[in-house]
Amino acid sequence: MxxxxxxxxxxxxxxxxxxxxxxxxxxxxxxxxxxxxxxxxxxxxxxxxxxxxxxxxxxxxxxxxxxxxxxxxxxxxxxxxxxxxxxxxxxxxxxxxxxxxxxxxxxxxxxxxxxxxxxxxxxxxxxxxxxxxxxxxxxxxxDVTKWSSYRFFAKYYDILLEELSDRIALRLLGNVQQQVVASDSLTERVIDRVLMPRKAQLIHEISQRLEATVGQAYQQNRIAIMAAIDDLVSRTLKESPEIQKLHRLPMGQTASNAMQASLSGVAQRLVDELAQGIHSTEFRQLIERTAESGFDSWLAVDETSAHVTEQVLYDILEMLKDQVRQQRWKGRYE
Known part of the structure; x- marks a missing residue:
């Protein structure tokens, strides 16, 4: 309707x-x-x-x-x-x-x-x-909005409403802070009532963000990663006693260089395949299983974590109170 x-x-x-x-x-x-x-x-x-x-x-x-x-x-x-x-x-x-x-x-x-x-x-x-x-x-x-009397009353009516609403909001936020400090089981209730009912969504979000972050980081740093792999393979071969012995043989240097290029190529292709596999369904399922297995342990509550959670909530509420205390009407009318 x-x-x-x-x-x-x-x-x-x-x-x-x-x-x-x-x-x-x-x-x-x-x-x-x-x-x-x-x-x-x-x-x-x-x-x-x-x-x-x-x-x-x-x-x-x-x-x-x-x-x-x-x-x-x-x-x-x-x-x-x-x-x-x-x-x-x-x-x-x-x-x-x-x-x-x-x-x-x-x-x-x-x-x-x-x-x-x-x-x-x-x-x-x-x-x-x-x-x-x-x-x-x-x-x-x-057009009453052009009347000076209307603007006068509208101005102070707006100021009055804002001040009243700010005082009420500050009182409510202060009461919430007292409840946060006085509560002994706030963290457990947050976990049971807020996080656990959304466990599947949170795990899915974590896996998606991890996939996007790793994939984007690899694409942005691919050249540097490939150079680092080539340098690592080259340094490893140079420090290998077997390769040093190979250099003493005829055509040993050529064989060593070919081996280095081959190993570098294999390592680079392996890293590329791993990076491409990040976007696969199998990798996403692996991440979700890993996150799910560690989810409960991440949410384990002890005295320290409970205190940290309460302090974070308290500071957030205090930040909101500071925001409410700002008299925004001064910026509109001054």
């Missing part, structure tokens, strides 16, 4: 309809909050008397038309807000905006709480501005 897009591509007319509805709801929020504020001030006796003395006509009209029916008017706005939540939820389901149909009230929690007829909760609906700005930005009608 293909993943749903967080913001599905909608026709421009639908996007503009969303924008228009958002503006309507924001206007209703502003009017509702203004009425709440003014009616609260209207209940204060000194302010009430001041309004009555300054504009008695407005005072009487407001008292008769609005203040006496304020609960009904407020419930009308609450009805608009509830209808907004239900309608927007239905539209989100139709547009397949979220992965599940019931995600909408959790994502738009501020709209849901804004339906509660209390002034503090009504203020949450002002957060609708963020959703509106986001939609306008996606439609490229505005």
């Amino acid at each position: 293909p993943a749903r897009e967080r913001y599905p591509h909608l026709p421009k007319s639908v996007e503009y309809a969303h924008i228009g509805w958002d503006f309507f709801i924001l206007a209703a929020v502003v009017i509702n909050l203004s009425l709440l504020l003014f009616d609260s001030l209207f209940l204060i006796e000194p302010i009430n008397q001041a309004i009555a003395s300054i504009t008695p006509g407005f005072h009487d009209a407001y008292d008769t038309v609005i203040h006496s029916r304020f609960i009904t008017i407020d419930l009308f706005f609450v009805g608009i807000f509830i209808a907004d939540v239900l309608l927007s939820w239905a539209v989100a389901i139709a547009e397949r905006r979220y992965h599940r149909w019931f995600f909408y009230p959790f994502v738009h929690w501020y709209d849901v709480l804004g339906c509660i007829p209390l002034g503090g909760f009504r203020l949450l609906r002002v957060l609708r501005v963020v959703s509106l700005l986001n939609r306008l930005h996606r439609l490229r009608l505005i």
